[in-house]
Amino acid sequence: MCGLRGLPQPGICFIAFHGKMYCFHSLVSVRSPPKSLKHSWQTPPSGSVFVSGTLSRTFGVEFVTVNQDADGIEVGELRHTLQQRAQQGLPPPKFIYDVVDFHNPSGVTATAQRRSELVDLAREWNIFLIEDNPYRRVRFRGESLPTLKSLDADGDLVFHVGTFSKLIAPGLRLGWIAAHESLIARLIRLKSDGGCSPFMQQVVLGFCQSPHFTTHVRKVQDTYREHRDRMLAAVKRELPGVQVAIPEGGYYLWLTLPANVNSDVLASRAEEVAVHIIPGSRFFPSEDETTLARARRYVRLSYSFATLDQIDEGLKRLGPIYRSLASG
Numbered sequence: 580m581c582g583l584r585g586l587p588q589p590g591i592c593f594i595a596f597h598g599k600m601y602c603f604h605s606l607v608s609v610r611s612p613p614k615s616l617k618h619s620w621q622t623p624p625s626g627s628v629f630v631s632g633t634l635s636r637t638f639g640v641e642f643v644t645v646n647q648d649a650d651g652i653e654v655g656e657l658r659h660t661l662q663q664r665a666q667q668g669l670p671p672p673k674f675i676y677d678v679v680d681f682h683n684p685s686g687v688t689a690t691a692q693r694r695s696e697l698v699d700l701a702r703e704w705n706i707f708l709i710e711d712n713p714y715r716r717v718r719f720r721g722e723s724l725p726t727l728k729s730l731d732a733d734g735d736l737v738f739h740v741g742t743f744s745k746l747i748a749p750g751l752r753l754g755w756i757a758a759h760e761s762l763i764a765r766l767i768r769l770k771s772d773g774g775c776s777p778f779m780q781q782v783v784l785g786f787c788q789s790p791h792f793t794t795h796v797r798k799v800q801d802t803y804r805e806h807r808d809r810m811l812a813a814v815k816r817e818l819p820g821v822q823v824a825i826p827e828g829g830y831y832l833w834l835t836l837p838a839n840v841n842s843d844v845l846a847s848r849a850e851e852v853a854v855h856i857i858p859g860s861r862f863f864p865s866e867d868e869t870t871l872a873r874a875r876r877y878v879r880l881s882y883s884f885a886t887l888d889q890i891d892e893g894l895k896r897l898g899p900i901y902r903s904l905a906s907g
């Protein structure tokens with residue numbers, strides 16, 4: 580049900596959570612005392628920068644960023660970063676974080692090779708991996724690739740974080756962590772919220788075990804595939820000169836704009852015509868000028884919630900704003 584079927588995992592266990600933030604707060608707390616934490620955090624870019632902001636403020640977590648290409652997180656660069664930090668006498672990160680399936684916002688799906696390289700590197704350096712995987716079942720074509728958790732041969736390296744938000748409903752506030760039983764035992768000791776509603780868990784479990792679930796997953800996939808294709812066509816029509824990779828699943832299109840179009844400006848003008856898009860600057864944890872200049876070339880569009888007509892209408896409103904910036 581969680582997309583983790585067939586795991587040959589020693590001692591794998593699950594714990595339920597209200598949502599992503601609860602998961603991350605607990606993971607940060609279980610690993611070491613606040614303030615001393617260092618994370619390797621993937622960019623560009625990461626939707627989870629919304630998380631990183633909160634974790635920095637709440638726990639003083641420091642984020643070290645690593646680039647991503649069309650095959651996933653750049654493991655060679657990550658290795659280099661780890662070595663450099665070691666040479667400088669800096670501690671290794673407490674966690675490596677990645678979204679390997681239909682990354683938010685880039686839409687990138689990590690190749691099988693990148694996944695095993697990442698797990699091997701984490702094993703070599705003995706660093707925990709957080710596999711944040713909310714979109715795994717929202718796949719439009721092809722077969723699912725192995726989760727990082729399934730590549731974790733001893734079972735004690737990867738925390739697989741899942742949620743029902745993207746597949747069933749965000750309002751359920753139901754997610755989980757799959758990890759080694761010894762790690763789950765530590766998470767249980769930290770849990771102070773009285774637990775997730777057992778009633779809701781039973782309702783969701785019943786749904787997942789019923790024949791309706793398979794039909795539902797297919798419907799989600801078919802619906803969002805249609806939305807993605809509609810938005811891709813509208814982007815092509817309305818935003819000439821924009822580059823867009825076609826995601827194999829998930830919720831987002833990640834656009835690269837021509838150098839003279841600033842996505843912060845585009846997003847704020849779009850708001851004036853009631854079109855909500857998210858500029859790249861919202862996804863990069865670092866705020867230095869070089870990073871921001873790069874971030875302003877990107878924008879994230881979401882096709883999940885809008886109807887097909889709204890997708891057409893949104894792009895129809897965005898088109899003239901974009902074209903006037905691009906020609907200006």
Ligand SMILES: Cc1ncc(COP(=O)(O)O)c(C=O)c1O
Pocket residue numbers: 597598599600626627678683711712713741742743744749753754
């Ligand atoms: C990378 C990532 N992780 C997790 C989630 C889901 O979080 P939650 O379970 O709190 O709804 C999202 C949704 O926006 C996301 O993009």
